Amino acid sequence: MYAVIKTGGKQYRVAAGDKLKVEKLVGEVGSDITIDQVLMVADGDNVTIGAPVIAGATVKAKVVAHGRADKVLIFKMRRRKHYRKTQGHRQDFTEIQIENIAAK
Template identity: 65%
Template sequence: MYAVIKTGGKQYKVAAGEKIKVEQIAADVGQEITIDQVLAIGAGADLKVGTPLVSGASVLAKVVAHGRHDKVRIFKMRRRKHYQKRQGHRQNFTEIEISAVNA
């Protein structure tokens, strides 16, 4: 059984036992969280799509770790204007492990 969840402005297709990295969630490591924004639930050929959310559906997950992604380098330049700007960015993430998908 799998589910399509929405968290941090993004959508993820998840199943029980998977580990995914999502936008940072304010929860401690080892804490159980419930994600109730479930957009769809499927099992094989059977698919249940919400409008926009599936009522009564939830996904249980455990927070595994917090961290930061690799650095993204930003370089801006205006030719012939003597302008160059270098910048970097590292986005925070929370790694979660999906425990169960509840329909």
């Protein structure tokens, strides 16, 4: 059984036991969170697709850790104009572990 969820403006295909890094979520390490934006649930040949979400379907997950991703460097340059600009960015993330997928 797997599901497609939406969190942080992105979509993820998840199954029970999966660990994934998503955009930062509010919650203490070790706490449980419920994701109710479930776009699709598949259980064998039974596939349920929402329009856009499935009413009553939830995915329960546990917060494993919070952290920051590796630095991404942004470098802009205009040739022959003596213009250079360097900037860095580190995105916050939350690592979660999927515990349960509950459909109607």
